[in-house]
Amino acid sequence: MTKPAPLLQGTLDLIVLQMLRAEPTNGYDLAQRIQTVSRDVLHVNAGSLYPALYRLEERGLVHAAWKETDTGRRARVYSLTAAGRKHLAAQRAEWERFAGALSTILKRA
Amino acid sequence: MTKPAPLLQGTLDLIVLQMLRAEPTNGYDLAQRIQTVSRDVLHVNAGSLYPALYRLEERGLVHAAWKETDTGRRARVYSLTAAGRKHLAAQRAEWERFAGALSTILKRA
DNA sequence: TAGCACTAGTTTGTCTAGATATATAGACGG
DNA sequence: CCGTCTATATATCTAGACAAACTAGTGCTA
Secondary structure, three states: OOOOEEOOOHHHHHHHHHHHOOOEEEHHHHHHHHHHOOOEOOOHHHHHHHHHHHHHHHHEEEEEEEOOOOOOEEEEEEEHHHHHHHHHHHHHHHHHHHHHHHHHHHOOO | OOOOOOEEEEHHHHHHHHHHHOOOHHHHHHHHHHHHOOOOEEOHHHHHHHHHHHHHHHHOOEEEEEEOOOOOOEEEEEEHHHHHHHHHHHHHHHHHHHHHHHHOOOOOO
């Protein structure tokens, strides 16, 4: 097993927004999911994730609310705002443009 | 025309090494080529490129030599070392793993 | 031959954001 | 009641991207 790669800077927001689009959830669960969904390729550090969530909240892209989890614990549940949805679309497009361009370069003989 | 995207942190080394693999050249030309090859999607800032080249040289991944260009000017011509070639292969693999994982996440319903 | 634009390369200062490490606290199992 | 899991929080460190200005040589052109 190759060890989980550190995230490329700039991609964490995109990943978080995309995950929240599917379903609102809390930070801890988010980190777990990202790792699971990426089959352990992507690993999100808690110390990276929470500051990222605060930034996103401050920019109005996500909304946070204290709730009880099903296990009866308090947790901040994050959900996408309308602005967040819009931002996600833009970020996705940019990622595709970038990945496409880089892919082109890598494929050159 | 969309404006050229800033590079994702961590990808500059990969791009530079890949370009040098094809042909040794100087910094200025390198920047031009990257922009051209990516059809203006990728734009490399001189202030990012030169520090990156120094780092790569220091790590023994590229070799720099003062030469005369065809226009008779002095320029530092960079070429890949054996270690650089090896490093490039590793970086490429990691990029593919990462891009693949992110792509998977983005494709989830 | 003076002026100007372009090429080649450097330098500095600033900012973003992820990594690491550590702290806190409630819930649950043994 | 102790340790581990869940969950959030935060301080410090670091890489590296970017803007902007600068040096210096070259060559065109008016």
